[in-house]
Amino acid sequence: MTTTAEPITLDDVRSAAARLRGVAHRTPVLRSRTLDALVGAEVHLKCENFQRVGAFKFRGAYNTVSRLTPDRLSRGVVAYSSGNHAQAVALAARELGTTAVVVMPEDAPPSKRAATEGYGATVVAYDRYTGDRAAVAESLAAERGLTLVPPYDHPHVIAGQGTAALELVEETGELGALIAPVGGGGLIAGSAVAVKSLHPATRVIGVEPEAGDDTRRSLEAGRRVTVPVPRTIADGQAVPTPGELTFAVNRRLLDEVVLVDDEAIKEAMRFAFTRLKIVLEPSGATPLAALLTGRAGPLPPRVGLILSGGNVDTERFARLCAPGD
Numbered sequence: 001m002t003t004t005a006e007p008i009t010l011d012d013v014r015s016a017a018a019r020l021r022g023v024a025h026r027t028p029v030l031r032s033r034t035l036d037a038l039v040g041a042e043v044h045l046k047c048e049n050f051q052r053v054g055a056f057k058f059r060g061a062y063n064t065v066s067r068l069t070p071d072r073l074s075r076g077v078v079a080y081s082s083g084n085h086a087q088a089v090a091l092a093a094r095e096l097g098t099t100a101v102v103v104m105p106e107d108a109p110p111s112k113r114a115a116t117e118g119y120g121a122t123v124v125a126y127d128r129y130t131g132d133r134a135a136v137a138e139s140l141a142a143e144r145g146l147t148l149v150p151p152y153d154h155p156h157v158i159a160g161q162g163t164a165a166l167e168l169v170e171e172t173g174e175l176g177a178l179i180a181p182v183g184g185g186g187l188i189a190g191s192a193v194a195v196k197s198l199h200p201a202t203r204v205i206g207v208e209p210e211a212g213d214d215t216r217r218s219l220e221a222g223r224r225v226t227v228p229v230p231r232t233i234a235d236g237q238a239v240p241t242p243g244e245l246t247f248a249v250n251r252r253l254l255d256e257v258v259l260v261d262d263e264a265i266k267e268a269m270r271f272a273f274t275r276l277k278i279v280l281e282p283s284g285a286t287p288l289a290a291l292l293t294g295r296a297g298p299l300p301p302r303v304g305l306i307l308s309g310g311n312v313d314t315e316r317f318a319r320l321c322a323p324g325d
Contacts, residue, residue, distance in 0.1 A: 047278060
């Protein structure tokens with residue numbers, strides 16, 4: 001946790017990995033000859049849809065909450081999230097013997113809200129198109145003495161998320177490229193720190209939905225840019241502005257950010273289900289969409305993808321994957 005320009009290091013990611021050992025799942029890395037043949041590269045899929053709470057978010061949440069002082073821990077935590085971070089904080093709080101309040105949008109997927117409440121958290125709803133979730137959470141923190149656990153813009157959160165990429169390269173060795181989704185930027189930032197520290201030549205490519213290209217625009221402008229609240233099926237990436245800390249890392253380490261539209265995301269979800277036999281939520285499928293559409297550009301011989309989550313309602317999954325939807 002050195003400077004704003006470099007909020008985390010490889011040592012921070014390794015420290016998070018040690019803290020998560022035996023608590024978070026070491027998720028599988030899958031291969032597919034069909035996929036390899038389609039894209040002309042050896043593809044390694046880090047399946048965070050098999051992580052606890054069904055997404056990578058548990059890594060950063062647990063790493064952060066577990067580092068609180070006993071006094072802070074006893075008072076409880078508060079978070080804001082469209083779903084996966086909400087579940088992650090709720091579960092981390094339960095595992096560590098404290099309570100959680102989570103600010104969630106009114107239109108959050110019902111399964112994500114139900115899971116968050118199932119882990120014991122209290123949900124406070126807001127309108128994502130007119131409200132300010134961070135302001136609501138900060139107000140609750142001040143009123144109740146809670147510790148805010150943000151979804152991405154925190155050094156311990158970023159370091160925790162980076163453990164997914166660390167595990168991937170520990171298993172596969174050096175990769176020519178790493179492709180991961182970009183929402184607030186915590187996963188791609190932590191991943192870039194882990195991978196670039198070990199293998200500087202690896203290209204790190206972020207993927208955003210076309211409707212929510214705030215990080216791509218910010219990188220082009222050289223400063224954080226705000227876009228209208230994205231309207232995309234990739235609800236986990238519906239973020240209007242990159243985080244301050246995450247952007248500082250991503251501006252330095254990301255090689256490229258590419259965009260995929262909702263139709264490409266749906267097709268990637270169908271491919272994952274029919275050919276890979278795994279369920280991905282829209283945000284978790286964006287790296288695969290970039291690969292299948294060629295948006296990730298010419299590929300090196302060996303590529304790693306982080307499939308970030310699989311939390312999607314049965315009805316919504318069926319609707320999105322229906323032919324011609």
